[in-house]
Amino acid sequence: MVNLDRLIELKVIRRFNESSIARILELVQNATSRKAKTEQFIRKFARVYTPIVTFLAIGLAFLPYFFLEDYMFEAWLYRALIFLVISCPCALVVSIPLGYFGGIGAASRKGILFKGSNFLDLMTSVTTVVMDKTGTLTKECFEVQKAVTMEGITLDWLSLTAAMESKSTHPSQKPLQMIADELKEDAVQSINELHKLGVRELIMLSGDKNAVTQQVAKSLGIDKAFGDLLPEQKVEKVEELKKDASRVIAFVGDGINDAPVLALADVGIAMGGLGSDAAIETADVVIQTDQPSKIATAIQLGKQTKRIVWQNISLAFE
Incomplete structure (x- = not known):
């Protein structure tokens, strides 16, 4: 509410740990612990490959001492260094992270902040996009x-x-x-582009009245919509969707009540311009311009980056 000229008397009826904000923060922590950790293949490869090559090089430098009578440390050290140079997959180890670095840089120039290269990869696999309504698809300012x-x-x-x-x-x-919340200018465009990119399901979860939610969903062409939801009910809906292992779920929101779902989704996307600090902190991707059409742009950038990375991998092995 907006109080202009009256004195307000407030009565505290709950402790802080029983408040809505405390419950939302608890949901964020629990959702984060259930969220699957994805790692880049190249990091796994380097984590195993690099120690093996290093120990083999050390062995090549020192083990011949126990088996050869004419052992010369300088000669075997030189051979060990040659082995290290030959064994080091420089093109693979260096070019792959740089490919993702370039993708993250390209996204930031378009107003999209990725908090990790693994989320660039995940965006290419998204099958289901779940969205909040107010502040995400609408301007959060009312007009007649x-x-x-x-x-x-x-x-x-x-x-x-x-x-x-x-x-x-x-x-x-x-x-x-x-009086109703006005749709963002690119809301219809964003839904159409997501359909064209092969996203199978577009779902809206809103705390607004169900009748309003259904009306907005119908006007935008969203597949399913659910209204009158509390923050914990949004979490329950996404947990139901995650039971299908074939789904890769991206959730888009902007408010503190969206933070638990942002943490639970495979990719959490926050509207960063007017979004709450909790949503921005929890999200994996932040859209700084508040434009829903940037969701499709993020998917396109992810696909382009992945294509370049696999080109680097194939060229590195040639």
Whole structure:
């Protein structure tokens, strides 16, 4: 609410650890612990390969001492160093991280911040995009959608009402005006592009009234929508979706109540312009421009980066 000229008296009815914010933070922590950790193949490869090659080189330098009578340390050290140079997969180890680094840099120039290269990879595999409504697909600022004239009214009431309300301090004005959150300019475009990129399911989860949620989903072409949801109910919905192992789920939100789901999803995407600190901190990807169409851009960048990385891998082995 907006308080302009009144004194407010507040009564505390719960302890902090029983508050909504405390429960949301607990959900974030629990969801993070359940989230699968993905690692790049090259890191796994280097973690095993590098120690093996290092120990073999050390062995090549010192073990001949126990078996050869004419052992010369300088000669065997030189051979060990040659072995290290030959064995080092420089093109593979260096070019792969640089490929992902380039992808992250390209994304940042478009207003998309990836918190790790593994999320670039995951974006290419996303099959289900789950979205919040308010602040994600809508502007979170209300405007008059429709004005209704009641039966029997013959006066030019609209101009009279506008004159009366011009001095009003109430944000939502009068009940004669069906006021609603306005869709973002690129909301329809973002849904169409996600469908074109092969995303199988588009789902909306909202704490707003179910009737409003269904209306917005229908106007945008979203496959499924659920309204009247509390933060923990959003978590339950995503947990149900995750039971199908074939799904790779991206969740897009902006509020503190979205933080638990952002942590639980395979890829959490936060609207960073007007989003809450909790959502931005928890998310894996941050859209700094608040444009939902950037979700499709992130997927395209992920696919392009992955294609370049695999080109590097194939060339490194030639």
